[in-house]
Structure formats: C-alpha cells, structure tokens
Amino acid sequence: MRYLVSVIHDDPRTTLADPAEMAAIDVFNDRLMAEGHWVFAGGLGAPDTATVIDHRGAEPMFSDGPFIESKEFLVGFWVIEAPDLDVALKLASEGSKACNRKVEVRPFLPDPT
Amino acid sequence: MTDVERAITRAHHEEWARVVAVLATRFGDLDVAEEATADAFATAVARWPVDGIPPNAGGWLTTTAMRKAIDRLRRERKREEKQEAAQMYYFDEQRAPADDGDIEDERLRLIFTCCHPALSMESRVALTLRMVGGLTVPEIARAFLAQETAMAQRITRAKSKIRVANIPFRVPEADELPPRVSSVLAVLYLVFNEGYLATGSGTDPIRHDLTAESIRIARLLHALMPDDGEVTGLLALMLLSEARRAARVSPGGELVPLDEQDRALWDATLIAEGHRLVRGRLTAGIAPGRYQILAAINAVHTSARNPDDTEWWQVVALYDQLVALDSSPIVALNRAIAIGEVEGAGVALALIDGLQRQLSDYHAYHATRAELLRRLGRVDESRGAYDRAIALAGNVAEARHLGRRRDQLP
Numbered sequence: 380m381r382y383l384v385s386v387i388h389d390d391p392r393t394t395l396a397d398p399a400e401m402a403a404i405d406v407f408n409d410r411l412m413a414e415g416h417w418v419f420a421g422g423l424g425a426p427d428t429a430t431v432i433d434h435r436g437a438e439p440m441f442s443d444g445p446f447i448e449s450k451e452f453l454v455g456f457w458v459i460e461a462p463d464l465d466v467a468l469k470l471a472s473e474g475s476k477a478c479n480r481k482v483e484v485r486p487f488l489p490d491p492t
Numbered sequence: 493m494t495d496v497e498r499a500i501t502r503a504h505h506e507e508w509a510r511v512v513a514v515l516a517t518r519f520g521d522l523d524v525a526e527e528a529t530a531d532a533f534a535t536a537v538a539r540w541p542v543d544g545i546p547p548n549a550g551g552w553l554t555t556t557a558m559r560k561a562i563d564r565l566r567r568e569r570k571r572e573e574k575q576e577a578a579q580m581y582y583f584d585e586q587r588a589p590a591d592d593g594d595i596e597d598e599r600l601r602l603i604f605t606c607c608h609p610a611l612s613m614e615s616r617v618a619l620t621l622r623m624v625g626g627l628t629v630p631e632i633a634r635a636f637l638a639q640e641t642a643m644a645q646r647i648t649r650a651k652s653k654i655r656v657a658n659i660p661f662r663v664p665e666a667d668e669l670p671p672r673v674s675s676v677l678a679v680l681y682l683v684f685n686e687g688y689l690a691t692g693s694g695t696d697p698i699r700h701d702l703t704a705e706s707i708r709i710a711r712l713l714h715a716l717m718p719d720d721g722e723v724t725g726l727l728a729l730m731l732l733s734e735a736r737r738a739a740r741v742s743p744g745g746e747l748v749p750l751d752e753q754d755r756a757l758w759d760a761t762l763i764a765e766g767h768r769l770v771r772g773r774l775t776a777g778i779a780p781g782r783y784q785i786l787a788a789i790n791a792v793h794t795s796a797r798n799p800d801d802t803e804w805w806q807v808v809a810l811y812d813q814l815v816a817l818d819s820s821p822i823v824a825l826n827r828a829i830a831i832g833e834v835e836g837a838g839v840a841l842a843l844i845d846g847l848q849r850q851l852s853d854y855h856a857y858h859a860t861r862a863e864l865l866r867r868l869g870r871v872d873e874s875r876g877a878y879d880r881a882i883a884l885a886g887n888v889a890e891a892r893h894l895g896r897r898r899d900q901l902p
Binding site: 488 | 610659660
C-alpha cells in the first residue's frame with residue numbers, strides 16, 4: 380500500500396536543503412527506487428509562494444499565501460510503496476535522517492474501486 | 493459462584509486473548525475479532541448453564557467466535573457490496589491461518605500489535621487491557637479515572653489507525669525486537685504501578701485488579717518469550733512487589749513503609765517464585781536491564797527476615813548499576829535512600845539536595861527529605877517537607893501515612 384511521507388520544516392533560519400542534505404536525499408531516493416518503494420517525490424516552494432483557491436461558491440476566490448500560517452510547514456514529500464506501517468516507518472526514519480528534518484507518515488486510503 | 497460461573501471466569505482469563513488473537517489473524521481485523529469474541533463469551537453465559545460446560549472450552553469459544561465473525565461479516569457484506577470482493581477472501585473457511593513459516597503464538601502478535609510504538613502510550617494501555625486482558629471498556633475507564641465515552645473513543649481510534657495505516661499483525665524481527673519488547677513492558681509496568689499505588693481519592697489505595705491483570709499478561713508474555721531477560725525481570729519485579737500487598741496498607745488505611753511492614757503477611761509463594769526468576773537471570777550471565785536490576789533490588793529486600801537484616805550494600809551496588817543504565821532523577825533519589833542506610837542520613841540528604849530542581853513536584857522527593865531531616869533532628873524543616881509531600885501525594889493511604897509521621901514529630 381502507499382504512504383505519504385511529508386517533510387516538515389521547523390527551522391526559521393533555513394528552508395532549502397544544503398548540499399550535504401541534497402546528496403543524502405539522492406542516495407536515499409536511489410535506494411527507494413532500487414528496492415521498489417519509489418512512487419513519487421518532490422520539494423516544494425516556500426509557503427509564501429502558495430495560493431489558496433475556493434470555488435465552492437459561484438466564483439473562484441483566490442487568496443495569497445498558505446491556508447494555514449504556521450512555524451512548521453510542508454517543504455517536500457515522498458510517496459512510497461510499502462507492505463505495512465513497520466516498513467513505512469523504517470523507510471521514513473531513514474528519509475528523516477537523509478533530509479535532516481522531521482517527517483510525518485500517513486497512509487493513503489485504499490482505492491475505492 | 494456456581495461451577496458454570498467459575499468455568500466462564502476461568503475461560504475468560506485463560507482463553508480471551510487466544511480467541512481474539514486467532515480471529516485477528518484469521519480475519520485481519522481487530523474490530524471483528526474483539527466483537528466476535530465478546531459475542532462468543534455472551535453465548536457461553538447463555539448456553540453453558542443449559543447445555544453444560546464443554547470439555548474443550550477454548551475450542552468451543554474459538555469455533556463460536558469464528559461463526560459469529562462470519563455472520564457479522566456476511567451482514568456487513570449485504571450492506572456494503574463494494575467490499576464484497578475483499579471480504580470473500582476471509583469467508584473461505586478452508587483457508588489456512590496466516591502463516592509466516594513459523595508457529596509462533598498468535599497471542600504474541602496480538603500483544604506486539606496493541607503495544608505498537610506508532611500508538612500513543614494511553615492507546616497502547618487501553619488496547620492491551622481490552623484485547624489481551626479482556627477488560628470491558630467501562631472497567632478500563634474506571635481503572636484510569638477516564639470517561640467511558642472518551643475511553644471507548646480512544647480504543648476505536650487506535651483500532652482504526654491499526655487498520656487504516658496497516659500496522660502489521662506480527663512479531664517484530666530480531667533486529668527490532670528489543671525496543672518493541674521495551675514498549676510492551678512499559679505498558680505492563682504502567683498498569684501495574686497504577687494498581688500498586690493508585691492515584692485519586694475515590695479508589696482503593698492498592699488496585700488489586702490492575703496488579704493482578706498486569707501480572708497475568710506478564711506471565712503470558714514470559715511463557716511465550718522465556719529467554720527474554722527483561723520480560724523475566726519485569727515478571728519477577730511484579731511478583732516480589734505483589735507479595736508484600738497484604739502488609740502494605742494498615743487496617744486504618746495507611747500505607748505502611750517497607751521497614752514497618754509485618755513480614756509474616758508477605759506471600760511466601762510469590763516471593764519464592766520471584767527469587768527463582770531472579771536467580772535464573774543471574775545464572776544466565778547476561779548483563780541485566782533495568783527491570784532485572786529492579787527485581788534484584790526487590791529480591792534483596794524480600795530476603796531479609798527483619799528490616800535490620802537488609803543487605804543495604806547490595807541494594808546500593810544494584811542502584812549503581814541501574815544509574816549507569818537510567819539517568820532519571822527518580823533512580824538517583826532511590827539510590828540516595830539506599831546510600832543513606834549505609835552511610836547515614838547526612839550523606840543521603842546531600843545527594844538528594846542536588847535533585848531539587850528536577851524533582852520539586854514529586855511527592856516522594858519531599859517525603860524522603862522529611863524522613864532524612866527527621867533523623868538528623870531538623871524538626872522544623874522536616875515538618876515543612878512533610879507538608880509539601882502531603883500536598884503532592886496522589887495516593888490517599890500514602891497521604892495518611894505522611895500525615896501521621898508529621899504529627900508525631902516532637
């Protein structure tokens with residue numbers, strides 16, 4: 380099954396991964412691919428580059444900035460394939476070490492079909 | 493109690509965890525396993541007085557629970573056609589139980605799943621008491637002075653996380669076993685301690701239901717993992733603490749400290765069993781973990797016929813070992829108490845003063861200071877420390893004991 384591994388940034392002094400972190404992330408990504416856990420991954424722009432759209436009414440409303448202002452925010456994620464939470468947690472701990480940040484693991488709900 | 497009631501109580505103690513575990517393995521769902529097991533016991537209560545006690549109670553309960561689970565899933569299947577395909581997999585009665593090539597006990601998988609580190613400590617405790625211990629939700633809520641609805645929600649949430657996040661129903665592999673066993677032992681020790689020194693004014697000072705339940709699960713774990721030193725250590729520690737139960741509260745409802753307990757009231761059978769377990773670990777020749785050291789300390793205490801016979805130097809040596817493993821200030825406090833018995837109250841007080849910042853809200857810190865100051869003749873300071881300890885004590889019997897000690901100061 381699939382898990383979302385969100386990378387949480389909580390240090391106001393930096394946002395982007397430094398070269399050492401980038402290199403460690405590359406090594407980790409290669410391993411995910413080699414072992415068949417890789418689905419997708421990416422880094423995100425800072426929260427102030429976000430736009431929130433609400434089109435539940437007649438017209439879409441746009442607002443500048445993230446939907447929630449917080450000292451901790453999402454800076455990137457992995458989507459991994461793992462047979463169970465134990466495997467996902469093991470991979471996520473290595474991911475946390477590689478990118479040098481906190482991560483959160485959440486299961487995807489099964490495909491409804 | 494009639495024979496049938498006794499048989500049902502015994503079956504509940506001996507078979508509940510196994511039935512839940514077998515069904516959880518079979519159906520891959522704790523919810524189904526729990527409800528079907530409860531249904532099977534309710535059926536036993538209705539049928540056994542009429543039909544008689546079945547010769548193989550465990551087999552009868554497992555078969556009945558299995559049928560109940562299948563009925564339940566069939567009913568759900570009619571409601572939710574979408575899940576039909578997935579559930580058909582479980583309806584095949586010929587399907588062999590999940591088998592990883594080994595024949596480990598299903599109950600062990602159940603214990604490790606309920607104590608999974610991805611669950612909060614409160615959830616692990618509640619889930620373990622429900623699934624492994626067979627306690628009802630109201631019983632668990634009472635044990636932890638929580639609202640029944642809140643406790644039911646906590647258990648439901650934990651079961652849902654296990655299902656949705658796919659926490660596996662298995663015994664961890666060797667390389668991840670030590671931290672996972674620690675997690676299980678922490679759950680059992682927490683339940684035991686709540687029974688050993690219960691908090692809250694509305695409860696008995698010692699909750700025998702909780703100490704007995706945690707000992708029962710620890711015995712099961714020890715039977716399943718006889719070579720694990722810390723499992724043995726925790727069981728021995730619990731037995732040696734439980735052995736003193738009858739002597740720990742006076743008829744007037746006061747907690748009785750170790751040196752004032754009537755040792756004739758100690759349970760010799762439990763002490764012998766605890767000592768045997770501790771000796772077994774000593775001969776294993778493997779460096780002991782914290783539960784084994786705590787058990788050994790309790791073995792020293794329960795070996796002394798009189799308080800004066802206590803080999804305090806041994807206790808100090810064991811606390812020295814424990815401090816090396818566990819740098820918590822509470823361990824340091826207990827070590828200081830032992831050192832006080834060997835080197836005098838002044839030495840102990842000097843050690844304890846160094847813990848003031850970390851333990852200023854811990855009742856036992858102030859109670860210990862009060863006793864040491866009393867021995868040193870510093871009456872006014874001692875009284876102040878008793879006052880502080882009484883204000884912080886969560887256990888009614890302990891507060892009563894401290895109140896008497898304070899009032900007996902010159």
